[in-house]
Amino acid sequence: MPPPLLTATFLILFLLTTTTTTTTSQESDPESDCTNKWIHIRYLPSQFNLDLLLNCSQYPLFDNFCSYLTNHGLGQKTHNNSHSWYRTDPFMLELIFHRRMLEYPCLTPDPNLADAIYIPYFAGLDSLNYLFGPQVNSSFLHGLDLYHYLVHLDTPSIWQKNFGHDHFLVMARSAWDFIQPLSNDPPIFGTSFLELPEFYNVTALTFEARAYPWQERAIPYPTSFHPPNLAFLDSWVNRVRKSRRSALMLFAAGGGISANPNIRRSIRLECENSTSMSMNGTGYDKLCEFVDCSNGICEHDPIRFMKPMLQASFCLQPPGDTPTRRSTFDGIIAGCIPVFFEELTAKKQYGWHMPEEKYKEFSVFIPKEDVVFKGLRILDVLMSIPRGEVRRMRENVIEMIPRIMYRKHGSSLGLRSKKDAFDIAVEGTLQRIKSRLEELTAQ
DSSP: OOOTTSOHHHHHHHHHHHHHHHHHHHHHOTTSOOTTTOEEEOOOOGGGTHHHHHTTTOOTTSOOOGGGGTGGGTOSBSSTTOSSBBOOOGGGHHHHHHHHHTTOTTBOSOGGGOSEEEOOOOHHHHHHHHHTSTTTTOGGGTTHHHHHIIIIISOHHHHHTTTTTTEEEEEEEEGGGGOOOTTOSSOOSSOOGGGOGGGTTSEEEEEEOOSSOSSEEEOOOOOSBOOSSHHHHHHHHHHHHHOOOOEEEEEEESOOOOSSOOHHHHHHHHHHHGGGSOOTTTOOSEEEEEEEOGGGTTTTOHHHHHHHHHTEEEEEEOOOSSSOOTHHHHHHHTTOEEEESSGGGTTTTOTTTSOGGGHHHHOEEOOHHHHHTSOOOHHHHHHTSOHHHHHHHHHHHHHHHHHHSOOOTTOOHHHHTSOOHHHHHHHHHHHHHHHHHHHHHHO
16 A cells, blocks of 8 residues: 555646656647757656655665655645745655656657657666665666666667667766676675666766766755745845855764764864854854754754854865765855865766856865865865955855756746756756767767
């Protein structure tokens, strides 16, 4: 039996939108310029998407994610009167992206007319079987059923036209979770999806890419902010712009308690010691604010960290288990200038959404080795930045908010005029596929 949250109505609506939108959206906006933008959504059996939602409570080593499926993956509202804020789980991006694809203005039911083919496979959710479920020792199988269906069971000519070079999908986890070598015996954590030669040609949109990716491109983690219209976006941006920044810097995270030298430990120690420092002439009430997010207590409670972020000039974004952090995008939503300690945290990741050449205009970079091993104080670096420069950087951060947020599905026409994280990801994917097909043709 499915959990109560997944009612029959929800499932019927999900199925209807999945199966019918591709035949109608081509007629929904006839004046759209869809040259080089046509996308075809491949039909997949429910085992590759819908059935994975029905299993939302069946992974004992992973959080029960049933409550995060509401609002097509945005999760429950933070409170009943909220219009833009949700308890969004980042791992639900596959649902969020799929729902937005269904209202993409340039869908075509004819794969032969398409410039790109979207695979509506919930890859990250399916990986739970191999990461935490009964197939943990069969991680090399992840994706093989999908490949067999795409290539042999469902209109093989769609795949054979470009052998997957025109296909793309979303994988709502770090790429590191999908690159276990096929030769590992016994297997370690992760699946081998991106190591399968069968999928080498497919573009995978992940939260985090490897340093030299071939298949994957990183796109922003979803935050909890999903405005439905331009008025709510503008209202939030005005609040961010007017917010008094009473703390110089903020660190919202867990970890840093190990005795071994590492950047998180250095940050926590510096934050604790800052309370005894003189703040004369700094203009701040506090030099460092620490929000303890240990044990995942902040993940679905944006109020816990968004208010402090609104009151800080700089948000520290050190790497954790992997280089990237959702907090980077939470901070930008709050107008908090990101401070990076490793280029793989963002600069080498999100080129479509945050161009690499622009980083000096909206962020600060401090090498983690200088902090951990050379005694460089983060506070000294940040306090040395002129106030005028801080204001300019914050304004650049605020201007980025629409680019890194995922607006709510079914949003107003006015808000659709501003490109959000989804729009930019689709544009980047189309351009990437076009370039690769041109290279193949030239060979």
